[in-house]
Amino acid sequence: MTTITHLTGxxxxxxxxxxMNRMKTLADAPVLPSTTQALASHASETSFQEVMHAALNHIDRIQQAADAKQNAVDSGQSDDLVGxxxxxQEAALSFSALVQVRNKVTSGINDLMSMSV
Known part of the structure; x- marks a missing residue:
C-alpha cells in the first residue's frame, strides 16, 4: 500500500x-462573461455620449434647484437657509466631479493621441 492510500483509504x-478535478474545472471556468461580450451587449443600449449628456442634465438641474433655493432665501420667500x-454645496460638488471627469477624459484622449502605432 502506498502512503497516500494507507492514510486516506x-x-x-x-x-x-x-x-480536485471538479475544483480545477471551476477554477478554469470564467466567473463573469468576457469583457468584450459585456461591452458588446451594453454598447447597443447606451453610448458614452448619452451617459455624459444625462450627467450634464442632472448636474444642471441640481444647480438650478440650488439657485432657486438661494434666491428664495435671498428674497425672503423661504427661511430654509440650511437647505x-x-x-x-451639492451643486458645487457635482460640478467639481464633472470637471474631474472632463480632465480624466481629456488626459486619456491626450495619452491615446501620443501613442505610436
Missing amino acids: GASLLSMQQE AMLAS
Whole structure:
C-alpha cells in the first residue's frame, strides 16, 4: 500500500481526485462573461455620449434647484437657509466631479493621441 492510500483509504483517494478535478474545472471556468461580450451587449443600449449628456442634465438641474433655493432665501420667500446651503454645496460638488471627469477624459484622449502605432 502506498502512503497516500494507507492514510486516506482507497475509496477516498478516488473521491479526492474527483474533487480536485471538479475544483480545477471551476477554477478554469470564467466567473463573469468576457469583457468584450459585456461591452458588446451594453454598447447597443447606451453610448458614452448619452451617459455624459444625462450627467450634464442632472448636474444642471441640481444647480438650478440650488439657485432657486438661494434666491428664495435671498428674497425672503423661504427661511430654509440650511437647505439652500446644502443644495449649494451639492451643486458645487457635482460640478467639481464633472470637471474631474472632463480632465480624466481629456488626459486619456491626450495619452491615446501620443501613442505610436
